[in-house]
Amino acid sequence: MRRSIATVSLSGSLVEKLSAAAAAGFDGVELFETDLISCPLRPAEIKRQADDLGLTIDLYQPFRDFEAVSAELLQRNLKRAEQKFAVMAALGAPMMLACSNARAEAIDDDALAAEHLHLLAERASRHGLSIAYEALAWGTHVDDYLHAWNLVRIADHPNLGICLDSFHILTKNTDPARIREIPGEKIFFLQLADAPGFAIDTLHFSRHYRCFPGQGGFDLTAFTEHVLAAGYRGPLSLEVFNDVFRQADADRTAVDAMRSLIILGDAVRQRLPVQTSLPELPAFSQPQGFAFAEISVDAHSEKIAQDLLARMGFTHTGKHKSKRVQLWEQGSARLLLNHSHPLTTDWARGDAAISVIGVEDPNSSRSAARARELLAPQAPRAVGVDEALLPAFTMPDGTDLFFCRTCEPQNWLADFDIVSSAAGQAGLTSIDHVALSPAADHFDETLLAYQATFGLELRPIEEFADPYGLLRSRAVTSEGFNLIFNVPVIGGADPKQSGVQHIAFSCSSIFQAAETFRANGVPLLPIPQNYYDDLSSRTGLTPATIARLREYGILYDKTSAGEFYQLYPTSLSRNIFFEVVQRIDGYDGFGAPNAPVRRAMQSSPS
């Protein structure tokens, strides 16, 4: 199927928007009228630009408040339509989107509305053009797609069909399954947009918070399946009004949009019994945990990290054959300290940053093919003679993902000369999770990219208060492989609260870890006494347990699934810290209720 994007979904001048859409591989665009009116190029010149870029102009939109009006207004509206038809002819745009009348003076008369739509379609047909009629969720009398379809049916003109917009349909909780009742050839156009999972006045929501499929809360797979099952074969087109996209780099947004359509298309393909022309993505493989996490360091942070890791019971076990990279191990937790990788991730502004995540991947070549289809750029990386050739891709937040099979003989570990063997003194066993911090504007894009690459479970959004602003947090997980992404809710640039990353290690006993840390002189984050007073007031923990937690500054959380303990060495740098966690029973969260306390203490002057 062809893929389109509305010009309103991208930032910049019309020429910039067209270039970005073409570069990301879109086949066509919906041309938003304001973009045309604000453009110094005449319609014929715009057509030439689109032609040169290999783009079609699939839809001219929107044409508003046409139908169900007085005879006098109808004449004015027809005059307006004729002028738009002339523009469309010059543009080479075959179809015009007519939205249901949203004015107060619209007449509540289906027969009249249908008569007017017939007239509009008849006029359009004389120019070889078509009309796609769409029910706006806030249309005065026509506000759902079944009503719109009924009018199209009554109007009965070959050049008149309906346009289905997932936003208008799903935001009203209308049942999308009845789309299957509409003959596919009468579905003239399909506009796709997702939206976040909170309710809001529909018009405001529509104009500001739409997002690309997979980045919000709508079930667009089922929706699109209904439309294709009805027989629609026109383009899948993204019409997304979003405050961030309006000011983001258009080239980047277009790639983000295309990735979203590829993922959606693959999901729909798997559910559709009928033959469609949707391309197939290579299947994902389930990650088997973390092979390693790499921290880029400079001379200063390298020294601090070495000292801290040694005290935490890690052993410096390996030295990279060709690069200034150290391997540190404890249990199966592996960390690389890389002194030769520039600090270039999205958010990097400190002296240390998580630059690479090694994924234990049972089928790395298939994962690599999938990542490539998902438009992930290959990570630039110097590989020495005889060194392991790992598939490696740069994710939207700037972190590189390496697909590893550590158990194989010729694996990435062979690139390291053995320095000593691991001891595992503090009982840390593996990496439990890694928390990254994309730029606020790249949050949804980043999550979708990671989630789709490995078919991870997308957890609900959590928000918690940092002393200097609210943070939004969302995890993508699978068994033994957890990633957390944190961003400021307001994309401010306050360095006090942006860009903090961490690596959490599992342990078999939090108290053993705490005692070893104390014996080794690991500086621990102080936790307020007030926290433990509150903990004792709201939990059933015994005074003795509270006292032990208090002694080491261990944080505690409990859900119906199990218990959770958290211990924090003081931060490695302003941007990175380590965490040690112990999970009891089925606890599968990350201690979100404790985050405000932890953040307050991490940001308090020591």
Added chain:
Amino acid sequence: MRRSIATVSLSGSLVEKLSAAAAAGFDGVELFETDLISCPLRPAEIKRQADDLGLTIDLYQPFRDFEAVSAELLQRNLKRAEQKFAVMAALGAPMMLACSNARAEAIDDDALAAEHLHLLAERASRHGLSIAYEALAWGTHVDDYLHAWNLVRIADHPNLGICLDSFHILTKNTDPARIREIPGEKIFFLQLADAPGFAIDTLHFSRHYRCFPGQGGFDLTAFTEHVLAAGYRGPLSLEVFNDVFRQADADRTAVDAMRSLIILGDAVRQRLPVQTSLPELPAFSQPQGFAFAEISVDAHSEKIAQDLLARMGFTHTGKHKSKRVQLWEQGSARLLLNHSHPLTTDWARGDAAISVIGVEDPNSSRSAARARELLAPQAPRAVGVDEALLPAFTMPDGTDLFFCRTCEPQNWLADFDIVSSAAGQAGLTSIDHVALSPAADHFDETLLAYQATFGLELRPIEEFADPYGLLRSRAVTSEGFNLIFNVPVIGGADPKQSGVQHIAFSCSSIFQAAETFRANGVPLLPIPQNYYDDLSSRTGLTPATIARLREYGILYDKTSAGEFYQLYPTSLSRNIFFEVVQRIDGYDGFGAPNAPVRRAMQSSPS
């Protein structure tokens, strides 16, 4: 009346929050529990800090999900309460806020709820403490204040009263007038928050979008009047959860909050028949238009401005006696080009900025007293011997306001040596409006400050698309004195779309102005031909009129009140441009529908 603010409304550590509240003149605070738990100071130390700052801790909050529970849970909740009472005793906090139970397992039984509240109040009374019970808008069974009051009435304990929160009451459209039925002595606490005028899921709305009174859409004057009429004499307290405030400078937010309470208090005082202890603000005076607008320039932009103004028909009429400031006049439009004022406003990042607005003020000394009461800092300004001493204040966006009486003999004009007399060649008559650009996070604060200083009318928010992002625009106006404030909807730092200011001049004939400009070689902003095609399709303008508009690049708007013409010389600098407007009949807008076209052309590479 005493004034308080919830610590959750301010950013930073608890100590920073207390300092900011004290510095802004608050009498007390509501202590938010998370702020306590995250604070390394023990409760008694926090009390000492507050004492030293002259602050009382008026309320400890929130205590959640206490009432209408099973017998077993009740015991656990009482244990929790006792521990909090101990904390409150150490804090010296006399009152605890108990929110209506919001858990699914809360029992729907008013008698039981009242019995539990009685028990809680009885326990509190043994410590000399009180309970203020508040209906959360999302409480499971108790979600409006009349229901909460009924429970308090049934529970009938002297240490139990209700807390009224404007947010929870007004967001549900509950009638606040029935507050008058509650005996004043049973209203234990009053929390004030405003909220913007769009609907949204209440919980989300509550946690993110509250704002200070006068910055949103609630009628808090009437609300507060009801509460005071009922006999409440406790503190007016601001409890505002807002994403921006969480990360803004706490000292600044506290001043913004205090200003809002001062304005609210004055408005309530004017409507209350009964004697209250609310302080009285000096009355505002109606501005009589603009005395002048001053642009700070550097050597480069000064030259460009001089050339542009001369071509636009302005005359260089005066030279300041002691500073490098030029006066330019046409009609009663007066501009100052100031080469000795640093470019220091909020947003200034270019080579020119609007730095001062001179207001024609019939009672400038009274206005000055009012501005001082509204916490406006006096503008630092060197005044030479014999020069006019104008009251001058710095507004939150960094612009200085000068209060002028140009008609008086010893007015500000006398500070200028006459260079030549004005000619008024292009028929420009006065300054119609000035558009400023505060930092996005200071938008509400800035609007309220300007609005309150001169009792201006606050127009609705408008939003329009800039090619590189959405802009939010709001005007404050009175007859002949219009200010517009523009900010990016997302407070991004993209210099392409932030910080643009302009000065618009009225004229008696837009075509005369355009012809004069052309004759004088004023470079005019090109307007796309597509704009005029669209204009002809949607208006009744004759082809001849369209052709004239097209010839000069004049933009057009029409409402039921009248017509509007706009003409744009090309920008003076990246941050400033001029506009010429003509208003026909009662048109009182600013041409918002044309803004996207204008912005697109201004930001297109020329």
